[in-house]
Amino acid sequence: LKETRFLRKSRADWSRLEAFAARLGSLDSKELLEFISLYRKATSDLARARTLGARSDVVDYLNQLVGRIHFQVYTTPGWSSRRFLRFFTHWLPQTFRRCKAHVIAATLLLVLPAVAGYIAVGADPALIRVFAPPQFVELIDRYGTIEQRGPGEMSAYTSFYIVNNVTVSFLTFTSGLLLGLGSFYNLVKNGAILGAMLAAVGQAGATRPFVSFISAHGGIEMFAIVLAGAAGLRIGTAMINPGEVSRARALVEAGRDAGTIMFGVVLMLLIAAVVEAWISPSPNVHDVAKWILGVLILSSVVAYYTLAGREPLTGSASPSARDSGSPGRAAPAPPARR
Amino acid sequence: VQESPAGPDFVAIETPEHVTFTYEIAGLMSRSLAAIIDHLIQFVAALVLFAGFLGAMGGFAQGGLQQISMAAYALFGLAIWLLIWGYFVAFELLWRGQTPGKRLVGIRVIREGGYGVTAGSILIRNLIRVFGDLVPFPAIGLGVMFASARAKRLGDLIAGTLVVRDVAWTPPPALRIAEFQRVADANLVNDLRRAAIHRLKPEFVRTIESFLVRAEELEIASRRDIAWRLADPIARTLGLPAPDPERLLRHVVVALREEVKEA
Numbered sequence: 261l262k263e264t265r266f267l268r269k270s271r272a273d274w275s276r277l278e279a280f281a282a283r284l285g286s287l288d289s290k291e292l293l294e295f296i297s298l299y300r301k302a303t304s305d306l307a308r309a310r311t312l313g314a315r316s317d318v319v320d321y322l323n324q325l326v327g328r329i330h331f332q333v334y335t336t337p338g339w340s341s342r343r344f345l346r347f348f349t350h351w352l353p354q355t356f357r358r359c360k361a362h363v364i365a366a367t368l369l370l371v372l373p374a375v376a377g378y379i380a381v382g383a384d385p386a387l388i389r390v391f392a393p394p395q396f397v398e399l400i401d402r403y404g405t406i407e408q409r410g411p412g413e414m415s416a417y418t419s420f421y422i423v424n425n426v427t428v429s430f431l432t433f434t435s436g437l438l439l440g441l442g443s444f445y446n447l448v449k450n451g452a453i454l455g456a457m458l459a460a461v462g463q464a465g466a467t468r469p470f471v472s473f474i475s476a477h478g479g480i481e482m483f484a485i486v487l488a489g490a491a492g493l494r495i496g497t498a499m500i501n502p503g504e505v506s507r508a509r510a511l512v513e514a515g516r517d518a519g520t521i522m523f524g525v526v527l528m529l530l531i532a533a534v535v536e537a538w539i540s541p542s543p544n545v546h547d548v549a550k551w552i553l554g555v556l557i558l559s560s561v562v563a564y565y566t567l568a569g570r571e572p573l574t575g576s577a578s579p580s581a582r583d584s585g586s587p588g589r590a591a592p593a594p595p596a597r598r
Numbered sequence: 599v600q601e602s603p604a605g606p607d608f609v610a611i612e613t614p615e616h617v618t619f620t621y622e623i624a625g626l627m628s629r630s631l632a633a634i635i636d637h638l639i640q641f642v643a644a645l646v647l648f649a650g651f652l653g654a655m656g657g658f659a660q661g662g663l664q665q666i667s668m669a670a671y672a673l674f675g676l677a678i679w680l681l682i683w684g685y686f687v688a689f690e691l692l693w694r695g696q697t698p699g700k701r702l703v704g705i706r707v708i709r710e711g712g713y714g715v716t717a718g719s720i721l722i723r724n725l726i727r728v729f730g731d732l733v734p735f736p737a738i739g740l741g742v743m744f745a746s747a748r749a750k751r752l753g754d755l756i757a758g759t760l761v762v763r764d765v766a767w768t769p770p771p772a773l774r775i776a777e778f779q780r781v782a783d784a785n786l787v788n789d790l791r792r793a794a795i796h797r798l799k800p801e802f803v804r805t806i807e808s809f810l811v812r813a814e815e816l817e818i819a820s821r822r823d824i825a826w827r828l829a830d831p832i833a834r835t836l837g838l839p840a841p842d843p844e845r846l847l848r849h850v851v852v853a854l855r856e857e858v859k860e861a
Contacts, residue, residue, distance in 0.1 A: 267770070278766070303617040315804050317770045317811065324767055326619045327712065330611070335694070335714030412665030412672070419672035423679045430683075434726055437752065495756060512710075512758035519718040519757070522725065 267318065270305055274325060277302055281329050299329050347523075350569035355520040356487075357566070359494050366490035369444060370451035370482065377455030385463050391456030414537045421533035425481060429488035429525050433518065436489070440496020447489040454482070472547040477536035479558030484528040491518035491525070528561065609760065611712040621712065621762035624705040626743060629761055635699030640685055647677050686724045691717060696764075706764035709757075719757040726753035770811065775855055778848045786838075786846075790853040793836040803854065806847050813844065 277298040280287060287295055306322040356363065380387050388397055409417075432450075435442020461470040495514045502510030539545055539553065608620040651674040658667035689697040695707035695715045707715050707723070742752045754760055806828055813821055821844075829843030832850060840846045 300615060303613060303615045303619075306619060307617045315770070315808050315811075317808055321767050321770045323619045324765070326613070326617065327611070327621055328764065328766065330613055330619065330712050331706075331708055331714060334614075334712065410665040410668070412668030415669045416672040416675075419676040423675055426683075427679075430725060437726065437756075508755065511756050515722045515756035515758065516718055519722040519725075522721060523718075 266308075270301075273298055273301060274305075274322075277329065278325070281332055284332055299326075299333065302326055302329070348568075352520055352524050353565050353568040355517050356524070359490055359517055359521065362490040362493045362497070363487065366443070366447055366486045366493055369447040369489065370454075370486055373448045373451035374455035374458075377452040378459045379455075381456045381459035381463075385460065388456050388460040392453050392460070396453065396457060397460070409541065417537035417541075418533050421536050422530060425484075425529045425533060426526055429485055429522075429529060432485060432488040433492045433522055433525075436492020436494075436496045436518075437499075438496070439499055440493045443489040443492030443496065446492075447486070450485060468547070472550050473540050475554035476540045476550040476557070477532045477554070479554050480528050480561055481532040481536070483558060483561060484525045484532065487521050487528070488525045491521040494518050494521075524565075531557070609762070613712075621708070621760075624703075624761040624763055628703045628705055628763075632697070632699035632703040632705060635702055636685070636697050639698055640681055643681055644678060647674065647681070683724075686727065687720055690715060690720045690724070695720075695759075700761075704763060704765040705761050707759050707761050709759050715759060719759050723751070723753035723757035723759055726751070726756060775851060778852050779855070782849055782852045786849045787853045787856065789838060790836070790849055791857060793838075795836075795850060795853050796857045798832070798850070798854075803850075806850060810844075810847060810851065 277295065280291060280295040280298065284295070302322060303326050306319070306326050309319050309322055377391050381391065428446075432443055432446040435446060458467075458470075461467060495511070495518050498510040498514035499507070505513070535553070535557070540550065607623050607625070609623055610618050610620050612618045651670065654670045655667050658670060686697055690707060693701065696705075700706060707720075709715055709719055742755070743750065746755065750760060809824055809828060813825070816824070825843040825847060829840050829846045832838075833840035833843075833846060838846070
């Protein structure tokens with residue numbers, strides 16, 4: 261019955277705490293201080309209610325109150341331009357370099373089958389039917405055709421390329437969940453098709469228009485698919501060999517790297533889709549200009565990934581500490597701004 | 599994060615204030631219900647988009663605006679694709695781990711340790727949605743959820759997230775003892791005190807209090823049933839008649855209060 265008094269005294273505090281929590285973003289500094297002391301009091305009320313063996317509805321209520329406010333207080337800071345910039349200046353390229361081995365493996369998994377496909381079809385043109393799906397083979401004559409398109413048509417193509425290529429990259433990545441085998445398969449398959457098609461187009465005497473067509477967007481597009489595959493391999497290898505941490509922990513770390521890389525992949529494919537729809541097929545752009553553009557795009561993307569963000573971060577917490585899920589290591593973030 | 603003493607359906611989290619609280623993990627049923635609601639919303643939105651698209655195309659074609667109708671086609675394709683892939687990501691970002699379906703059902707995505715979701719964890723858990731939930735792998739998705747201790751989807755395992763109940767409660771009311779005292783029968787109170795009512799086990803008293811606090815909200819039949827179950831052992835031990843069990847319980851609380859006051 262002591263508890264009845266405790267309840268009567270504390271209920272007002274709890275209601276006040278809930279009211280503050282509902283508009284956490286707009287509290288002034290005085291209210292914020294009161295909010296924090298009320299939250300501390302609620303946590304100690306919970307501990308006390310539990311040790312005193314208070315009424316179960318009181319304990320349950322305090323439990324959900326503390327849980328909900330803990331979630332609001334210990335959250336990651338919301339979107340700020342600073343954090344957004346830092347993602348691109350440091351976090352993304354650093355993650356890329358951390359996954360260097362996977363990127364190299366994925367590159368080889370695409371390039372080696374491409375070379376093999378090229379050599380095989382070069383030796384025996386009939387083999388193209390083994391490597392490439394029939395709808396690709398039928399279109400060989402039309403590859404690299406240049407046509408005058410209207411803006412509406414070009415937007416339609418942009419949209420199609422975005423939808424198609426991003427979906428392919430998603431599948432290349434997520435199929436890595438099968439111990440990495442899916443990503444492995446998708447990379448090899450795409451590489452083999454690419455090499456075989458190059459050889460077949462050469463035999464049809466259309467090398468120059470074909471290469472001109474794919475040169476502007478092809479580099480960044482293939483690189484994006486390689487990165488999606490690398491992200492899948494990152495997850496797959498964490499499943500097979502978690503290293504010194506638990507498998508669950510290794511998976512979460514791999515997931516964080518893979519998610520970061522996939523952000524980059526989507527952006528690269530957006531750029532590629534615009535170039536592929538508006539510049540690659542255009543008769544108004546000279547072939548050589550397309551080659552130069554392709555080289556420029558790919559080399560600047562590679563330079564960005566390998567060189568950006570090499571100087572250490574200035575500022576309090578590094579993104580890795582901030583984003584880590586372990587309660588022991590994570591720095592408590594300031595109250596969320598909603 | 600550790601296994602909670604409260605059972606497998608709860609996850610215990612220790613705050614930096616060194617107080618442990620628990621989240622109730624959302625079950626398979628509530629998560630499926632939320633998913634069904636979300637997919638229905640997606641479906642209806644797609645229908646609306648499609649109707650708008652057909653209307654626009656008809657108009658443009660009549661006006662001979664070939665290029666514009668192509669652009670409309672492009673926009674439509676992109677919109678549908680964004681609806682499929684972006685719906686969950688966008689809502690979980692904006693509503694901090696909730697979608698319309700999850701909000702209706704009262705569940706929320708959080709990260710292990712009780713932290714709010716990050717953009718990266720949202721992207722990962724929803725990218726993997728295709729793999730775990732859709733053809734040809736729904737069996738894998740469900741299998742993982744059954745096998746995992748906390749009903750986690752594959753996406754949750756890799757994103758380090760879990761889905762918990764998130765419903766705001768109203769503060770529990772205090773017992774209205776003053777009211778009970780006003781209408782209490784002094785003789786019955788004295789009988790109870792003479793019968794050494796203070797020897798009742800504290801847990802039992804708390805159960806009585808919980809019941810009296812919530813009695814108004816209970817259905818008539820279960821209210822009568824619980825009152826009888828609580829009052830009957832007391833009445834029998836003390837040899838008192840209990841024609842109205844709830845009334846007896848109210849008197850027990852009043853008698854205990856007076857014991858405390860005099861002590």
